[in-house]
Amino acid sequence: MKDNGRILEVRDLYKDFSGLEVLAGVSFQVAQGERHAVIGPNGAGKTTLFNVITGKYKPSGGSILFQGRDITGRPPHQLCRMKISRSFQITNAFQELTVFENVRSGVRCLHGLRYHFFRRVDRDVAVNRRTEELLHLVGLGSVADAPVSTLSYGQQRALEIALTLSTDPELILLDEPTAGMTREETAEAIQLIDRVTRGKTLIIIEHDMDVVFSLADRISVLHYGRILASDRPHVIRDDQRVKDAYLGEG
Numbered sequence: 001m002k003d004n005g006r007i008l009e010v011r012d013l014y015k016d017f018s019g020l021e022v023l024a025g026v027s028f029q030v031a032q033g034e035r036h037a038v039i040g041p042n043g044a045g046k047t048t049l050f051n052v053i054t055g056k057y058k059p060s061g062g063s064i065l066f067q068g069r070d071i072t073g074r075p076p077h078q079l080c081r082m083k084i085s086r087s088f089q090i091t092n093a094f095q096e097l098t099v100f101e102n103v104r105s106g107v108r109c110l111h112g113l114r115y116h117f118f119r120r121v122d123r124d125v126a127v128n129r130r131t132e133e134l135l136h137l138v139g140l141g142s143v144a145d146a147p148v149s150t151l152s153y154g155q156q157r158a159l160e161i162a163l164t165l166s167t168d169p170e171l172i173l174l175d176e177p178t179a180g181m182t183r184e185e186t187a188e189a190i191q192l193i194d195r196v197t198r199g200k201t202l203i204i205i206e207h208d209m210d211v212v213f214s215l216a217d218r219i220s221v222l223h224y225g226r227i228l229a230s231d232r233p234h235v236i237r238d239d240q241r242v243k244d245a246y247l248g249e250g
């Protein structure tokens with residue numbers, strides 16, 4: 001299944017919006033089990049890249065291979081079944097439902113597909129057990145019965161991560177998971193992401209360089225819709241082109 005240890009290969013990807021070329025030939029690879037950060041200035045095309053990889057938008061050119069299979073242009077629900085999952089903004093969660101109910105709906109979706117031959121009661125037990133496991137994993141066990149609307153900001157972002165994990169993905173894409181967090185919340189989020197992505201492959205878009213350099217095994221720098229450099233963190237840190245374009249001398 002694996003293509004020389006690669007789980008994802010993006011080849012010469014293009015995307016334009018009514019003539020505005022946002023991705024202009026993006027190529028990079030992600031190895032199985034790697035934590036890969038995508039960094040770059042505002043408007044560089046990072047979220048668009050995620051949207052194309054996860055099927056929200058079709059690219060105008062190029063291809064995407066997941067575990068050696070061409071997934072270019074496939075819709076999100078197919079990619080979800082193939083074990084690719086991206087973070088949802090918390091606005092996608094049902095605010096009046098409890099934390100438990102939200103995560104259970106994601107888990108149920110997966111179990112409905114996988115355990116359709118089980119008796120309903122057995123399936124419900126399995127779904128509830130998995131939901132509890134996920135809530136404990138992300139540290140939300142104590143607020144399982146609270147409505148989402150009552151959670152703190154940090155807890156809402158942890159719920160986002162639980163929802164992303166609810167489909168049991170192999171490849172996890174997180175878009176700025178620490179945006180808007182305090183220093184303490186960010187430090188906790190780094191530990192959480194580290195813990196929950198063990199044994200999986202992670203691609204993360206992040207502006208906070210503490211998060212990037214704490215988590216990433218490799219970093220790709222997106223600049224004007226192209227990959228300026230893709231390498232290990234210490235190489236990226238010393239790359240003069242990257243310093244000029246994004247990191248600065250600091």
Ligand SMILES: Nc1ncnc2c1ncn2[C@@H]1O[C@H](COP(=O)(O)OP(=O)(O)OP(=O)(O)O)[C@@H](O)[C@H]1O
Nearest residue numbers: 017018020022040041042043044045046047048049
């Ligand atoms: N659906 C869309 N329609 C038109 N233009 C879009 C659309 N989505 C993104 N863009 C444009 O594409 C460019 C890149 O946006 P994108 O959100 O991918 O950048 P980014 O690197 O994620 O930026 P940031 O770091 O600020 O989140 C921007 O100029 C944006 O306005």
